[in-house]
Amino acid sequence: MIDQSAARALHPLEVKIILAFSSGDMIDSARVREKLGFKEGQDQQAFSWLVAKGVLEEADRQTEVFYELTPFGQEWHDEGTPVRRIFSLLRESGPLSLPDIAQKLGFDQKTVGSAFGALSKEGVCAMDESRRAVLARPELPQSLLDTEALLDAAAAHNGSLPETSLTPQQKALVAQYAKKRGAQDAPFRIAERAKVLFRLTPLASEYREAVTALGMTGEELGAITPEMLEKGTWKQGSFRPYNLQIPPARVIPGRRNPYVEFLDSVKDKLVSLGFEEFDGNMVETEFWNSDALFMPQFHSARDIHDVYYIEEPTHAKFIEEPYLSRVAAAHEHGGNTGSRGWQYQFDRDFTRRLILRSQGTVLSARQLPKAKVPGKYFGIVRCFRYDRVDATHLSDFYQTEGIVLGEDVNLRTLLGFLEMFAVEVAGAKEVKYVPGYFPFTEPSIEVHIKHPVLGWFELGGSGIFRPEVTRSLGVDVPVLAWGIGIDRMALMALGLNDLRELFSADLESVRMRRSQYKIQ
């Protein structure tokens, strides 16, 4: 038994055939077109669908030959054959040389030559003594009129003449013009088409019952058109249900990049926690990148193989005062910071050296002279490291950094912030703090979190800026400084495992990428 959903999925063309014929009936294109008024193509579509459903089976197959007008033949029909047009021209204009004919009619020499040859052969044309074509007889020969009749017949049959409809003479004539598959300069081409006779199987009756039970007629409305709405014709009909299980066609939407969206979600989270965003130059000086952070100029992390130097220009013109003098004093002997300093000669030339910033902390240092108290600032900024690029290292990447200034901030408030980041930003369930080391903070703390998927890992580093850093930059209150590594979280959020993929140039992979993170 055919169920309703199978019946409902039938196309109106199928419904019409099922309702019009009975099991055992033999049908073919001609019959279907005649009885149901199907247009060309509709019958074949309906047959192929019904065969696939087992409602029709092939009973007989014969090959029929058709002569089809080529575009060239269509032109002959519409504009007149070259023979006809030369004949008419000569009749109107009198004798003309062949090149003149070609020029007047827009033909090439070859076309004119062969048409003139054909006319000469029939005695219609001749060449006069000054090598001009002249008419020798006032009317066209029968053979050429027959050709025109054939073109007219073909045009009347939608450009396709069944071989069976031709007289033997016509067959012989068309055979002269037609080539199989059609050459460009032939007016006809030969096409072979299978004429298939189908038999309706017993399944047809079952479908018919189901279709009748549903009240389907095959006349249901298809697409809703503006015209239908305007005229209200939809009120008289019912809507054909569509097959709703067909996979939809693909569309390519414009969209945000999922990695950038992830970074934005972290920015939004930090803003919601009261942090103001900062930003700055990617080209920086050794001064702001490291010296202002109290990293001694001989520190191993300041080796030539750790930062990228700019080739031209090599140095900034100047470093802002009073910061240069204060920082230099802090390095040399502590200055007014209460420190004994690193006890070496600060290099005021080296400090102007231009580099690509290697850490986001540079922006924290730059913020200090203009920071408000209390104040909270952050940045997610591109940094550059002298690293070989692989799955876990990039030559440029994002760092997330921030500072908190306040009269009363201290180690415990620092831990409070770290806990907030761990829970709010990273979705951590457990947090652990361990002593760390950074040249610019004292004390220094690393925060480790237990992530539901990644397990324990280091979320970031933090600490309280050393007085050598803050006092030199004009800040007298304690400053909490923190940095969180969000690359691993980004990879997980995007279902990736190679950092290079975050910056992928491959359009298809970016289009298909889905983010899996939840913004809390």
Added chain:
Amino acid sequence: MPKIEVNEELFFGLAGKTWSDKEEFEEDLTVAKAELDEWDTSLSADRERTIKIELNDTNRPDLWSTAGLARQLRMYRTRSIPSYPFFASRKKALKAPYRVVVEKSVKGVRPWLAGLVAKGKPISDALLRDMIQTQEKLAWNFGRKRKGVSIGIYRIALIEWPVHYRGVDPDKVSFVPLQETRTMTLNQILEQHPKGIEYASILKGRPVHPLLTDAKGRVLSYPPIINSADLGAVQVGDAEIFIEVTGSDYPSVALSSAIMACDLADMGFEIDNVQVDYEYDTPFGSSVVFPYYFQEEVSVPLDDANRLLGSSLEMADALEALTRMGLCAYSTDGAVIHVAPPEYRNDFLHPFDIVEDIMIGVGMEKFVPQRPTDFTIGRLTPIERFSRKAKSIMVGLGYQEMIYNYLGSGKDYAEKMQVSAEGLVKIANPMTENYEYVRNSPLPGLLQTESVSAKASYPHRTFEVGKVVLKAPEVNYGVVTRQYIGFLTSHAQADYNEIASHVAAFMYLLGKEYTVRESSDSRFVPGRQVDVLVDGARVGIFGELHPLVLEAFGVMMPCAAGELDLEMLLED
């Protein structure tokens, strides 16, 4: 950050505890800011098992050795501070059985030397390996690749005292260095010996090079390059060794010799003093007995410590915490903490450096996180807010947002783009030519996408908002960073008209009136490209990308593209 390998048996012995649980071991290591790197307990017998540990504190070289790290863990647990009576100091004179003479000639090249003698037990294989590791870590990380500090170890049995340290002509002195069989001059060593080549930059071009000889003039070593093959080779089984440290930074030299002395004492050696007589004056005097205690007492008020930590520790708590860290601390008035740094430490630059030791000594778990109470208003930068607006318009126009690296090759950024590399900021020390320039346009990235995405269904419409670096000779740095938007459309019918319509919609929605002026940029087709002008100022360009550019990127589909300076659009 230094990474060391410790022999498990030796380390556990010195630390006075045997760990079997990895997590507990990792937990205990945190007091030394150390991290377990590798510990494969399934391998070999414990005697040969090693543990790899990473040390995070670059200012605590005393922790970069088996004995030093073990000492920190042991003291934290036992609260007992070892004493090292063999240290001389300004206040404490000691007689030294050995003597080194530092001659005036070496002052200009590598002026400082410290020494010590260890004896009393034969050196085992594990000990020798450990000693060499400590020597290397100190010289490489703390000594800045031997420039600031280098260390030599010798068998005493072969040396005639006193030893002499002097400056010599590198072409006139020769000896047989370690790993060689022939006699070489100092300059030949710098040019041909692997160690010479590695460290040549420290001495190259100097008229005088440092040399260490014994009383008979036989060469001990050529610091900081290489030891002699005769007097400078130490082997398993040697029971008496001489260690010298030379360098350009006196406190680092003195500290390195102190670290070696304390480590060897912890491992059961007797330490003998070495008197170093300088032919010139030094901050520690002209005749110094090593190991020498040179550190100064540091102090911090308890109130300052409590304020920084957010704690309310009593003086006794603070002193107790410092003891666990191995620091001799006391207070005379109950208000100020005084600390005499241990012999092997010199990392107290600021009084706050004591506070961190209090924190670790008390234990992190004692500090309860506190929610911040200061109220502040959070906000994004104006350019970030503006960029987000720009992005949402581009998405509405059907564009896919992309993000690219900012470093690339001259080939991608200039050559393929049909522009000169003059406008690009170049890196002086690139690691590879693939990352040699900083970009000055977002377009090479978008074209990179086209070159690898021919199989992705068309149309392709992509954009990126990101930074570029432009040369600007008039400003202090000579370069500026700007926020740009780049956009590109690619398909069979992509043309000027399409990109022009998109720019029109974009500018309308941003509320920007603009005009266009025909431009002549080699990246675009002549006659199909325009500058975008806002109030007469050029803010960007768009047009049909030149087939030369497309061909260079291997792109077989027409592309129209443009770039706009968002910071200029943000203004006014």
